Amino acid sequence: MLKFFNNNVANNNVNFIWKNSINNNKQQKVRLAFMKVFDIVIKHIVFYPTSGSLSYLWGFGSLAGLMLAVQLITGIILAMHFQPSASMAFESVLRIVNDVPSGWCLRAVHANGASFFFFVVYIHMGRGLYYGSLLGPRAWVWLTGLIIFLLMMGTGFIGYCLPWGQMSLWGATVITNLLSVLIWPLDIIIVEWLWGGFTVTGITLNRFFSLHYLLPFVILALVIAHFYFLHDISSGNPQGLEPTKDLAKLPFYTYFYNKDFAGFLLLMTLFLMVVAFYPTVLGHSDNFIKANPFVTPAHIVPEWYFLPFYAILRSISNKLLGVLAMLVGAALISLLTYVTFNLWLIDTEVKRSVADLPVSKIMYWLFVANFLFLGYIGACPIEEPYYELGQISAVIFFAYWLLLPFVMAVENMIIDQYFFKAYNGTTVDPRLTRFRVTV
Numbered sequence: 001m002l003k004f005f006n007n008n009v010a011n012n013n014v015n016f017i018w019k020n021s022i023n024n025n026k027q028q029k030v031r032l033a034f035m036k037v038f039d040i041v042i043k044h045i046v047f048y049p050t051s052g053s054l055s056y057l058w059g060f061g062s063l064a065g066l067m068l069a070v071q072l073i074t075g076i077i078l079a080m081h082f083q084p085s086a087s088m089a090f091e092s093v094l095r096i097v098n099d100v101p102s103g104w105c106l107r108a109v110h111a112n113g114a115s116f117f118f119f120v121v122y123i124h125m126g127r128g129l130y131y132g133s134l135l136g137p138r139a140w141v142w143l144t145g146l147i148i149f150l151l152m153m154g155t156g157f158i159g160y161c162l163p164w165g166q167m168s169l170w171g172a173t174v175i176t177n178l179l180s181v182l183i184w185p186l187d188i189i190i191v192e193w194l195w196g197g198f199t200v201t202g203i204t205l206n207r208f209f210s211l212h213y214l215l216p217f218v219i220l221a222l223v224i225a226h227f228y229f230l231h232d233i234s235s236g237n238p239q240g241l242e243p244t245k246d247l248a249k250l251p252f253y254t255y256f257y258n259k260d261f262a263g264f265l266l267l268m269t270l271f272l273m274v275v276a277f278y279p280t281v282l283g284h285s286d287n288f289i290k291a292n293p294f295v296t297p298a299h300i301v302p303e304w305y306f307l308p309f310y311a312i313l314r315s316i317s318n319k320l321l322g323v324l325a326m327l328v329g330a331a332l333i334s335l336l337t338y339v340t341f342n343l344w345l346i347d348t349e350v351k352r353s354v355a356d357l358p359v360s361k362i363m364y365w366l367f368v369a370n371f372l373f374l375g376y377i378g379a380c381p382i383e384e385p386y387y388e389l390g391q392i393s394a395v396i397f398f399a400y401w402l403l404l405p406f407v408m409a410v411e412n413m414i415i416d417q418y419f420f421k422a423y424n425g426t427t428v429d430p431r432l433t434r435f436r437v438t439v
């Protein structure tokens with residue numbers, strides 16, 4: 001098998017024939033183009049050398065890819081029946097569900113698919129944070145992932161506006177109004193430009209539909225970039241060791257196909273159970289009422305995957321600061337962490353992850369618990385004690401990101417300077433001192 005890992009041989013053959021093709025006829029070129037594509041597929045999906053120690057958590061990337069495909073396919077078919085206008089959108093969704101053959105299924109798969117997509121990607125990101133996948137060589141993989149996540153949030157938000165129920169209209173109104181924190185006259189110009197009028201109307205709906213169709217393809221392109229950067233360096237692993245030629249590797253096929261396939265089966269079982277038996281469980285009852293600009297719902301609640309960020313937004317009474325905190329919470333903070341992790345950490349040679357450092361590990365799990373709690377607060381009304389609890393939770397959220405790089409740096413230093421020195425009686429090459437601390 002090993003000879004396949006280094007299958008440059010096959011690759012070079014194709015490239016060689018391609019470049020030196022004496023026979024310039026079209027058929028030959030087409031055949032060679034196919035060979036090139038086939039070669040890439042074989043190299044990156046079949047014989048891709050993978051660390052043997054990857055856990056099931058490494059299957060969540062493929063699951064995210066699966067959910068993206070599900071959303072693209074069902075979305076394209078739904079768009080054939082959907083009518084993006086204020087007078088027809090709500091009814092066209094009813095028609096899809098009641099009259100279009102298998103339309104109920106398509107709609108349930110697409111609407112719940114968004115939730116499952118976010119669920120899978122949250123775990124994918126959590127895995128990355130825990131095992132330090134955002135450090136050093138995989139930084140570009142993380143950064144492209146981050147842009148994908150932001151675009152997913154945008155796509156999810158505008159998708160929720162399309163059925164034109166009460167929550168669609170009022171959700172769109174609340175979120176687009178956030179732009180009014182910009183300074184005058186930019187606030188009015190940008191918000192009205194986005195709305196295409198003086199309030200959220202059918203015109204807004206139409207442009208949201210256009211963007212909702214476009215953005216998933218941008219995400220798809222970014223996923224290819226994500227994959228490109230990942231395969232350039234190859235996947236990390238739970239041990240945190242950088243794969244070298246000495247480290248045992250296995251071909252992706254059949255070992256990780258089987259492992260990923262187990263994840264596919266489990267996810268699809270859960271997913272299809274929700275689709276078949278509880279298709280509306282993740283939705284909001286107000287979205288079964290047609291959008292009415294004269295009646296505001298009692299509580300405007302976004303989809304569950306936005307709740308933690310929504311809670312951060314609401315915990316700050318100043319609108320501008322609230323919006324900034326939410327945006328920073330959603331994105332910039334990870335960028336900041338990335339910079340701090342990679343540039344400020346004392347020893348850049350050793351990239352010990354949270355999984356290697358006991359205090360950081362405890363902090364990580366507290367952060368996860370706090371993030372879930374923020375989600376709970378986001379769904380509660382803004383009143384005592386939820387408002388105050390939300391504020392405390394938001395402070396903990398930001399404190400984690402600000403403290404973590406320093407805690408990690410100190411822990412790294414202690415392990416390098418004291419633990420190993422005391423253990424070995426000598427200073428050792430930090431690259432050899434990576435070890436796994438279990439708490």
Ligand code: HEM
Pocket residue numbers: 057058059060061062064065066068121124125128131133134138141142143144145146147148149219223226230234235236237
């Ligand atoms: C459409 C969404 C996404 C798809 C289809 C996707 C796909 C993948 C795949 C197939 C892998 C390799 C298998 C694995 O390590 O799980 C991977 C790795 C990775 N992804 Fe994603 N991803 C997505 C979103 C994200 C997001 C939002 C982030 C973070 C902000 C992210 C960060 C990473 C990192 C850091 C790795 C490398 C992990 C390692 O090797 O240690 N991805 N992704």
